[in-house]
Amino acid sequence: MTRSRVAVVGGGPAGLSAALAVASAGAETMLIDEHPVPGGRLRYRRTPVATTDGTLLDPAELIRQLVASAEAAGVVRWPGVTAWALFPGPRLALSGPDPPVELAADRVILATGSTDRPYPFPGGSLSGVFSARAMQLLLNHYHVRSGRRFVVIGDGPESAELVADIAAAGGKTVAVVDGKPAGIALAAEGSSGVERVMVDGVTTEVDTVVVAVGRQPDADLARLAGAEVAWRAAAGGHIVVHAAGGETSVPGIFVTGDAAGVTDITTALSRGQATGLAVAATLGLIDANDPRLVAARAFVTDWGCAGTEEPDRPSPVLSSARVEDIPGGTQRETGGSELLCRCEEVSTAVVLQAIEAGAQSVNDVKRRTRAGMGACQGCFCTSLISTLLHRHAGIARSEVHPMTARPPVRLLPLERLAGQDSTR
Amino acid sequence: MARPGEPVAVALLAAGVRIFRTMPHTGEARGGYCMVGRCTDCLMVVDGQPNVRTCVTLAEPGMRVQTQHGLGTATWETDPLPDPEDVR
Numbered sequence: 001m002t003r004s005r006v007a008v009v010g011g012g013p014a015g016l017s018a019a020l021a022v023a024s025a026g027a028e029t030m031l032i033d034e035h036p037v038p039g040g041r042l043r044y045r046r047t048p049v050a051t052t053d054g055t056l057l058d059p060a061e062l063i064r065q066l067v068a069s070a071e072a073a074g075v076v077r078w079p080g081v082t083a084w085a086l087f088p089g090p091r092l093a094l095s096g097p098d099p100p101v102e103l104a105a106d107r108v109i110l111a112t113g114s115t116d117r118p119y120p121f122p123g124g125s126l127s128g129v130f131s132a133r134a135m136q137l138l139l140n141h142y143h144v145r146s147g148r149r150f151v152v153i154g155d156g157p158e159s160a161e162l163v164a165d166i167a168a169a170g171g172k173t174v175a176v177v178d179g180k181p182a183g184i185a186l187a188a189e190g191s192s193g194v195e196r197v198m199v200d201g202v203t204t205e206v207d208t209v210v211v212a213v214g215r216q217p218d219a220d221l222a223r224l225a226g227a228e229v230a231w232r233a234a235a236g237g238h239i240v241v242h243a244a245g246g247e248t249s250v251p252g253i254f255v256t257g258d259a260a261g262v263t264d265i266t267t268a269l270s271r272g273q274a275t276g277l278a279v280a281a282t283l284g285l286i287d288a289n290d291p292r293l294v295a296a297r298a299f300v301t302d303w304g305c306a307g308t309e310e311p312d313r314p315s316p317v318l319s320s321a322r323v324e325d326i327p328g329g330t331q332r333e334t335g336g337s338e339l340l341c342r343c344e345e346v347s348t349a350v351v352l353q354a355i356e357a358g359a360q361s362v363n364d365v366k367r368r369t370r371a372g373m374g375a376c377q378g379c380f381c382t383s384l385i386s387t388l389l390h391r392h393a394g395i396a397r398s399e400v401h402p403m404t405a406r407p408p409v410r411l412l413p414l415e416r417l418a419g420q421d422s423t424r
Numbered sequence: 425m426a427r428p429g430e431p432v433a434v435a436l437l438a439a440g441v442r443i444f445r446t447m448p449h450t451g452e453a454r455g456g457y458c459m460v461g462r463c464t465d466c467l468m469v470v471d472g473q474p475n476v477r478t479c480v481t482l483a484e485p486g487m488r489v490q491t492q493h494g495l496g497t498a499t500w501e502t503d504p505l506p507d508p509e510d511v512r
Contacts (some may be wrong), residue, residue: 018462034461036482125465127442127455132460139439142430146437147455157471192453193442342457343464345449374476375464410461411477 004283007092007105008075008191009083009221012040013049014257014272016066021276021296022109023073023408025285030103031070032094034410036080039063041265044133044141046168047161050266052273059265085407086110086221090252095412107252107279110222111272114236114258116216118380119153120327120338123197124211132162132212135320145169147208151197152176153186154212157224162212179371203403213326216383219259224405225250235261237383238402242295244276246271254279270296290329327384341381343374351385355392362386362403368385375411378403426483433459433466433478436489444468444478448494468492 004027008019011033023029037043039159042059049062057065071077081096090108093101116131119361123129128147130138132154138144150166152159156176163173177199187198188209196205216236223229227248228241239261246254256275257268274296281293327340327348336349346369353370362378362385365371371385372378378385386400408417425437433444433456442455444466454465461480470476471488474496478489 032481115460116458125452125454126446127453129457131458131463134456136434137459138434142434142438144434144438146442193455345447345452375467376462379462380458411475413462413473 004106004285005030005104005109006109006279006283007032007090007103008109008111009033009086009092010040010113010257010259011035011038011079012111012113012268013042013062013066014113014259014268014275015040015109016070018109018256018276018279019075019112019274020066020070020073020409021273022107022274022280022285023075025277025280025283026329027107027280027283027285029073029075030398031075031077032081032083032084032092032407033077033079034096034407036326038067038077038079039141040111041133044136044139045161045265046140046165052266052270054177054292067396074323082410082412083221084412085251086225088225088250088252090250091223093407095410097407106283107254109246109254109256109275109279110219110240110257110259111257112218112221112259114262115379117212117214117216117236118339118342118384119211119213120384121153121188123190123194125339125342126190126194127192128190128207129166129188129211131165132158132210133215134412135162135210136165139165139169139171141181143169144169144390146204147171148207149174149204150208150210151199151204151206152212154178154214156212157213158214159212162210166210168203168312171208174206176201188308193273199315207351215258215262217259217261218379219255219378220377220405220409222248222250222253222255222259223402224409225253225406227253227255231386231400232261233397238377238386244274245281246275247282274282323409326387338385341369341371341374343376343380344372346371346381348384351393355388360389360393360395362389362401365389366403370402377405377409430483432468432470432476432481432483432487433487435483436478443491445492446494449509467496469496 006027006029006074008015008031019031024277045059049054083092085093092103150173188194217239219240222240225252229238230241232239240255245258256272279291281288339395354365358367382402443453457463457465459479461477466479467475468478469490469492
């Protein structure tokens with residue numbers, strides 16, 4: 001009898017924990033990560049992390065331990081491999097150095113993490129404007145300080161961490177602007193990149209702006225496979241509806257970590273472990289009442305159980321800028337000229353015109369304006385369009401869905417699909 | 425000069441290069457934004473191939489990297505590369 005096969009997508013804290021847990025229970029486990037270096041957000045965070053047993057570890061050391069444990073448990077890692085589609089089965093479509101093009105598994109665990117929440121403002125697309133994650137990657141993982149004088153948009157714990165990271169690298173944060181847009185007139189200007197920022201009428205010379213207004217779950221693979229989604233503002237926006245063990249509405253497909261709802265690293269570790277054990281239980285590898293599984297579930301933060309209301313506990317990692325406030329007040333001052341869709345260069349004003357003309361869904365806004373048709377496939381504009389539809393067309397949050405997901409979820413040269421890769 | 429394991433975009437930023445591409449509709453110049461391969465502000469022409477996500481593409485010796493204008497055009501081995509901007 002062949003072993004059950006589990007594919008984990010995403011090599012961050014939740015993915016590594018899930019892979020370790022399910023491999024330890026006896027499943028044939030692959031860990032697929034589009035980045036060549038494992039660790040996910042652990043790669044670029046400097047603050048010590050509390051592990052599931054309360055030990056404080058340096059993030060780099062935590063990566064080493066997780067990878068070593070996972071490999072010792074038999075997890076096969078596929079770094080630098082991109083999962084570009086997920087189909088019911090489940091089957092994963094992969095692109096990278098040497099894997100098969102399609103991988104069939106008994107279970108797929110998506111630990112694909114989160115992306116940065118967007119924050120449109122005039123000049124927001126100039127060179128020199130970075131997301132918080134980008135800046136932390138540059139400063140802490142690649143050790144490159146791109147810029148000297150910084151403005152940070154957003155408050156909250158991750159913003160404070162970022163300011164400390166900038167200082168540690170020798171940069172100067174000249175201002176921290178809280179991410180609540182109402183009433184703040186914020187604009188960046190410059191001829192070939194950011195040269196100055198205007199905040200509430202005060203102009204400051206800076207060369208870098210960092211947007212740190214929080215994160216949003218990134219589970220487009222689950223949506224592609226048909227998983228049900230719901231809007232949960234406290235979890236960061238649209239999330240894949242899931243039960244306590246991470247089960248989505250699609251058989252065999254699980255979500256864990258930030259992909260299930262934005263949370264802190266310690267919870268991601270616990271959640272990943274709980275999901276790995278839950279998957280092992282569904283495969284009959286461990287008993288459903290196994291004390292490890294019961295204990296792991298005690299730590300799980302549920303964002304998406306069917307039928308539950310919006311949880312009233314606030315997320316520890318979002319900024320004080322609520323999802324509903326973005327895009328916000330700056331458009332009143334600017335007339336909405338700032339770009340809402342960076343990829344297709346569509347301004348907030350154009351999106352509002354489409355809504356006024358009768359657009360009632362994100363798909364419809366996309367068809368009318370091209371917003372969301374670009375290479376990021378709506379990653380950085382869907383939540384903005386959703387909020388504008390809710391606010392200006394009066395559509396209930398539960399009725400505003402992300403745009404229809406289509407494969408591939410990442411840019412791919414056509415040669416890869418044809419199986420004749422002559423590039424690399 | 426890129427360090428081992430450094431993506432092209434990171435090497436460029438370290439060298440003080442902040443413009444990677446100009447946009448097709450407005451001509452606006454973009455540098456990096458997300459640095460994780462999602463936003464596509466970092467698309468450049470690498471060894472003649474356009475739309476390469478330089479923030480997730482490791483720099484390799486001898487690589488030729490050019491600013492991408494608009495959607496970019498692919499140039500193949502038989503055509504000369506126009507106006508290369510070499511990364512030292």
